[in-house]
Amino acid sequence: MSTERLYYSDSYLTRFRATVRHRSEDGRRVVLDRTAFYPTSGGQPFDTGRLGGRAVTDVVDDGETIVHLLDAPLLEDEVDGIVDWSRRLDHMRQHTGQHLLSAVLAELYGHQTVSVHFGAEYATLDLDAPELTPDQLREAERRANAVVMENRPVSVTFEDAATAAGLRKASDRSGTLRVVTIADLDRSACGGTHVRATGEIGPILIRGAERVKKQVRLEFRCGLRAIGRARRDLELLSGMAAAASAGIDEVGALFEKQRVELAGAVSERRRLEETLHGYRAGELYHQAAPDAAGRRTIVLRDPPGGAEALRGIAQAMTSLGNVLFVGTTATPPTIVVAASADAGVDAGQRLKPLLAGVGGRGGGSARIAQGTAPSMDQLDSVVAALRG
Numbered sequence: 001m002s003t004e005r006l007y008y009s010d011s012y013l014t015r016f017r018a019t020v021r022h023r024s025e026d027g028r029r030v031v032l033d034r035t036a037f038y039p040t041s042g043g044q045p046f047d048t049g050r051l052g053g054r055a056v057t058d059v060v061d062d063g064e065t066i067v068h069l070l071d072a073p074l075l076e077d078e079v080d081g082i083v084d085w086s087r088r089l090d091h092m093r094q095h096t097g098q099h100l101l102s103a104v105l106a107e108l109y110g111h112q113t114v115s116v117h118f119g120a121e122y123a124t125l126d127l128d129a130p131e132l133t134p135d136q137l138r139e140a141e142r143r144a145n146a147v148v149m150e151n152r153p154v155s156v157t158f159e160d161a162a163t164a165a166g167l168r169k170a171s172d173r174s175g176t177l178r179v180v181t182i183a184d185l186d187r188s189a190c191g192g193t194h195v196r197a198t199g200e201i202g203p204i205l206i207r208g209a210e211r212v213k214k215q216v217r218l219e220f221r222c223g224l225r226a227i228g229r230a231r232r233d234l235e236l237l238s239g240m241a242a243a244a245s246a247g248i249d250e251v252g253a254l255f256e257k258q259r260v261e262l263a264g265a266v267s268e269r270r271r272l273e274e275t276l277h278g279y280r281a282g283e284l285y286h287q288a289a290p291d292a293a294g295r296r297t298i299v300l301r302d303p304p305g306g307a308e309a310l311r312g313i314a315q316a317m318t319s320l321g322n323v324l325f326v327g328t329t330a331t332p333p334t335i336v337v338a339a340s341a342d343a344g345v346d347a348g349q350r351l352k353p354l355l356a357g358v359g360g361r362g363g364g365s366a367r368i369a370q371g372t373a374p375s376m377d378q379l380d381s382v383v384a385a386l387r388g
């Protein structure tokens with residue numbers, strides 16, 4: 001015994017009376033002779049509402065029958081069902097909006113919709129297109145909303161699959177097809193719920209396009225979802241504008257200007273730091289006394305600027321004459337070693353075994369090397385060994 005699907009002929013029906021045909025032992029899975037509850041299918045989520053006073057928590061299409069899952073056992077044999085209308089209407093808007101958008105994309109660019117998904121926040125449709133330009137996206141949205149405002153009738157007919165003509169996407173079903181038609185635009189075989197005129201869809205907002213494999217996935221919202229999202233976007237933009245003491249139309253140019261300025265400032269800072277490290281290296285070099293062999297050994301601990309500054313100073317040291325530089329920072333225990341070409345020391349080869357000996361790790365080139373040790377005490381023993 002199959003369940004009569006009342007939503008097939010009237011998607012505006014929210015109240016109905018039905019007879020229980022089957023119930024599970026715990027009374028929480030119920031099959032009726034007829035139902036207005038839409039089960040999850042074709043990408044459209046199930047309806048919620050109440051059945052005999054119990055909350056409907058899921059509706060499953062079981063082929064011939066529709067199974068209602070309830071939050072509490074249902075014992076009566078005759079029940080009243082009430083479908084949550086705001087959720088259903090929202091789904092009807094997203095779903096009819098998807099038909100319209102898919103039809104417009106096929107009409108304008110020949111792109112076919114290969115799959116759709118209706119989420120709690122937004123819906124997506126996947127197009128068999130390698131890309132969609134921003135101009136195409138704008139035009140599709142404009143055209144879709146124009147059709148919305150023309151308030152074209154959306155009708156449902158039952159037709160023989162063998163003779164149903166002009167479908168946007170050929171159906172692989174046989175027998176009777178349920179065909180949803182947007183006047184002078186689209187005919188699609190579909191078992192979902194739809195509004196009766198395009199005006200009821202409300203505004204359609206395409207809010208994103210991303211490439212997924214060799215397809216384009218469009219994110220869209222219809223009706224109050226479109227308004228709600230546009231409102232949040234506007235608030236976000238207004239907040240950015242207020243923070244910059246600018247008008248929202250200026251935010252784009254302002255952001256670009258600041259991006260360029262920031263990139264310039266970062267590169268200028270890098271240049272200045274390099275210069276500063278050079279001066280600092282020169283100063284340390286001239287303060288250090290050469291040993292009998294003419295070599296200067298310089299130890300520097302925790303300079304302002306941390307490990308970044310150490311590396312800069314070490315780099316500058318490599319171009320000075322006959323010098324071994326050892327720098328450390330405490331957190332985390334880090335060491336940088338630099339040796340000028342004429343110092344007769346290979347920084348990397350010298351440092352690596354010393355660090356390994358205290359359970360640390362590191363290495364580098366003959367001129368410059370760096371590493372870390374588990375503690376400062378262990379790092380100090382490495383510094384002492386390097387000083388010789």
Ligand SMILES: [Zn+2]
Binds near residue numbers: 096099180191
């Ligand atoms: Zn549909």
